Structures are given as structure tokens and as C-alpha cells.
Amino acid sequence: MRQSKLLGKTRKEAPKDEEARNAQLLIRAGYVHKEMAGAYAFLPLGWNVIKKIEQIIREEMDAVGGQEMHLTALQNKASWEASNRWDDQVLDVWFKTQLQAGGEVGLATTHEEPLTNLLTDHIASHRDLPTYAYQIQTKFRNELRAKSGLLRGREFRMKDLYSFSKTEEEHQEFYEKAKQAYKNVFDRLGIGERTYLTFASGGSFAEFSHEFQMVTEAGEDTIYVDEEKGIAINEEVYNDEVLEKLGLKKENLKEVKATEVGNIFSLGTRFSLPLKLMYKDEAGEPQPVVMGSYGIGSSRLIGAISEALADEKGLSWPRAISPFDIHLIQLQDEVKEDAESLYNKLTEKGYSVLLDDRDKSAGEKFADSDLIGISKRVVVGKRGIENGTYEVTDRSTGETADMKEEDVCQI
Numbered sequence: 584m585r586q587s588k589l590l591g592k593t594r595k596e597a598p599k600d601e602e603a604r605n606a607q608l609l610i611r612a613g614y615v616h617k618e619m620a621g622a623y624a625f626l627p628l629g630w631n632v633i634k635k636i637e638q639i640i641r642e643e644m645d646a647v648g649g650q651e652m653h654l655t656a657l658q659n660k661a662s663w664e665a666s667n668r669w670d671d672q673v674l675d676v677w678f679k680t681q682l683q684a685g686g687e688v689g690l691a692t693t694h695e696e697p698l699t700n701l702l703t704d705h706i707a708s709h710r711d712l713p714t715y716a717y718q719i720q721t722k723f724r725n726e727l728r729a730k731s732g733l734l735r736g737r738e739f740r741m742k743d744l745y746s747f748s749k750t751e752e753e754h755q756e757f758y759e760k761a762k763q764a765y766k767n768v769f770d771r772l773g774i775g776e777r778t779y780l781t782f783a784s785g786g787s788f789a790e791f792s793h794e795f796q797m798v799t800e801a802g803e804d805t806i807y808v809d810e811e812k813g814i815a816i817n818e819e820v821y822n823d824e825v826l827e828k829l830g831l832k833k834e835n836l837k838e839v840k841a842t843e844v845g846n847i848f849s850l851g852t853r854f855s856l857p858l859k860l861m862y863k864d865e866a867g868e869p870q871p872v873v874m875g876s877y878g879i880g881s882s883r884l885i886g887a888i889s890e891a892l893a894d895e896k897g898l899s900w901p902r903a904i905s906p907f908d909i910h911l912i913q914l915q916d917e918v919k920e921d922a923e924s925l926y927n928k929l930t931e932k933g934y935s936v937l938l939d940d941r942d943k944s945a946g947e948k949f950a951d952s953d954l955i956g957i958s959k960r961v962v963v964g965k966r967g968i969e970n971g972t973y974e975v976t977d978r979s980t981g982e983t984a985d986m987k988e989e990d991v992c993q994i
Contacts (some may be wrong), residue, residue: 606732733886773901898956
């Protein structure tokens, strides 16, 4: 991709109507466009990152038996009335509207009810279980505090997986697999070392739910981390009784700010009973399906990662989700053919490359490169061409080395 043709321009100043640092950076770097508070359009750079995040999530969900599908955003009132959540004050973030033909519909905030209702047509016997269905879809929530950029949106992308099991034991077996799958996701995204399995309130479903909290000063949550054990406790359940139950000691815990990047819940029969999702066991007796839900916000992740890993120069993406593999900088007109030649060789080897072919000064190109934050930068300049080398810089570490062409083609 030639940067002169890239949709999305960099900006020197942050937009005045944006408070959140993650959104300020993403707008300045040309990743997103703010439509309104809590709603952002993804430009090509941002969409490239989202697609990479979601592909990693997809691969890990598939690996534990997940089956991807796509549910409707429009919600049938009847399904939610069955579970008493259509007018539930806890779930008071609906976007609802009246149909011209009569009746009321909502835009999906989550999908426990509609998927449970759907599966009443597909689950009848113990032989149909367990099953694990997921989707990656846009969700809508009428968020009152849409001031945190992509960390708290009114419209956002989310992976939600739901497990359907015969027994609590079968559910717990999958629940543990889901924990590991989530850890794999965050490791592959490059944030595993700063993301902790965090014990939180289980509500009416279970003693605990489990959040995955990424440590960042921009976080809205306070957690207490045991770095040696690699687990944390959310402030909402932090007390002596919970510490004793989890075998943790106050002196080993560190208080930090964090943002939630994923969560998993045991749901029991909370939705299967009211929506009549039953199966017949081996003795032919009807039994309610045992459920769980597992969420990761991909658009929330792009906001959290951008904010947590940015520096004073701009964004800094982990290699796995960098919008391009390489930012190729052409410094002078005299090296245009050399830059084009290297661009072609790199793309032929399968690298995605953003070639800065713009008529800008070297200083402007380097500043924009730092702001955009592509994981690897390769500079094509007259001095390097004379020496048969290219300057290669790692965005996250700042380490720079002069490399021959054959080495650049293997970075």
C-alpha cells in the first residue's frame, strides 16, 4: 500500500472534543473517525488491526471447539421478556424502537436470550451436547459514560461465545479450557504479561466470575495483583474472606489500575429454564442445559492496547496486530526506484508493507511513522543505498540496525 493513496491522514493536534488518550492517538494517527461520542468508524489502518485481533480470537475459539455463526442485531422482545431482562434495570442500556407495523424491538447488547431460544430448535437429546457457539459482531449499548474513547462505546465489536453442557461438571471442564484459550489470545496479542485472570463478582450465577484485566493507568478498575501467582482480585470482591478462600495474602498484593479486556461467566440454568432449552438424558428424562458465556471486545482491545503501549511519540503495536508488517520509508526522490524494488520484493515474500512515497520531509515522515506505530520501519536513503544497506528500526524497543537486503527480507 502506498501511503500517498492511504485513506486516513495523520494530524498534529488531538481533536478538541475527545478526552480519552486512546481515541486521541487513534484519530491523530488516522485509524478511526469519531462519528459521535461512543461511536467510531474504522479507517483502513484501524480495520487492519481489528481484523488481526479478531483472527487471533477466532483461531483460539475454534481450537476449543467453538463454531462461528452470526446472530441478528435486532432483538425479539418476547425472548427477553421470558428471562425478565427486557425491562431489567441492571440491563438498562437498550436502544429500543417501535416498528411501523407495530411492536417494539431492541438492538442487541448481548445474545444469551436469542441464542438460547434459537437452540431450542436444535437441541433435544444428550447426544446434541455439549456445543459451543460464538460470533464476532457489532453490539449496541446506550452507555451514559461514553467518554473513554474505544474503552466504553455505544457501538462496539465483540466476540461472544456461549457454552451449552449437559451437567455442571461438563460445563466446568469447558470453562477451564476457555480460561486457557483467553490466556492464549492475550499472549498472542502481545499483552499477556500485563493481563491477569481476575476474580470478580459472580452475581446470581456463581461465586465468582473471571475477568481478564490489563494493567494500564487509563483503566477504570482497581485490582489487586499477586504477580507471583499471576492472578488478581477486583476491588468489588476484595475482602478477608475472599483472600482466605483464594489462599492470598495482603502483603503479596499490589494495587494497580486496569481495564477489562475479557470476561467469562458461569450461567447455570438462568436462561435455559425460562426459555425452555431442555434435553433428554440417557434415561429419557428432561433436563435443563447448563450454560456459560465468554466475551472479548475487539474494538475495546484496540483502544486498550493503543493506550497502554503508546509512548510520547505515538502508537506502538505488537507485531501480531500491527496494521502492516513493515513501514517502508523512502527518503529522497533519487532512491524511488530502490524503494519500489524493495517494496515489490517484500510483498512477494508475503509481507504487508506501507510505502511512504509522499512528498514530505524526512522529519515529517519519521514523526508520522512513530505516530502510526507499525512494528518495523525500514528506511531507504541515499547513504544506505551507497553502502548496500537499509536502516531497520523496531518501534517497541527503538533498536536500530543497518541490514543487507537479504536480511531485511527475513525480519
